[in-house]
Amino acid sequence: MSDSNELTGENLKERDEFRKRINNSKELLDLDSAAELLSKEYSDLYDVNLYIFRSFKRETIIEIRFYRKSNFDPDYFALVKDTPPMFHSKITMPIYAEEAIKFDVNWESGGGFNHAW
Template sequence: MKKAELENKIQEATSSLIDMATDICWNKISRNCVYIMSEIDESIGKNFFEQAKIRKKINDKKVPKTLSGIVSELTTIFENLYDINLYIYKSLSNKTIIEIRYFLKTSHTADFYPTIINNEPMLHCKVAVPNYVAKKPNSTEKQKTFDVNWELGGIRHEWNKFIGKLKYHTWKIKYDRKKKMQNKNTG
């Protein structure tokens, strides 16, 4: 992606992101978008859940900007951009806040940096899927729809997490019993 294409590419990726989210989320997602930016920092937090809490605290304090405002910020660091990822941070009835997470070339190891120094930045759009709706690999069952705002927490998310853990523990007990019976029969 060239610097001159940045605004158009982000606008196209935003549209694709909203289309993807609309297909798998039950929310009505507004196309009136504003943006926040975050550098991908792999040093914060020990695990995904801790990182998400820290990121939410930081993002809640940010003032969303228009696309042109965000593009002017990205333009200043364009030569050092390695990867740009668009996520829906929060979807409200009248607007959607898109989080642009970027990874800098200089954040890579010193050994890897020379191989990417002249690469143009990559652009991706992603919808985070909660583990309680994820399909089994190679499953033909239709994925359940979910709240696009699940990463922000809330009672529905906590309930779904609880039910997911309950289902897992029930499955684990049945699986362990089955294994025990198989071992007993072969031993």
């Protein structure tokens, strides 16, 4: 689980590298534990995004990244304070994905993409 405000960096590449380092050091949670944590924070959640962080033959690690309503400026917070959170599931596609029928979902965690042009 990741609060989007904990991700820092000058640009997208730096933020992604920082995110990977943080996620690699976190303890894995099972689905019930993650759901319990989300339900405790439900009233403050604005947006919840599920990403495939790493996948193995019999296990997939999902990163749950969320945005909190309380992190918004006061004017926008007043607009969204009573709205339920949005939920999205996403997969980060490599640049060659439009041409490829299949691609390795672990392309980000493998230190870049390995693709035969």
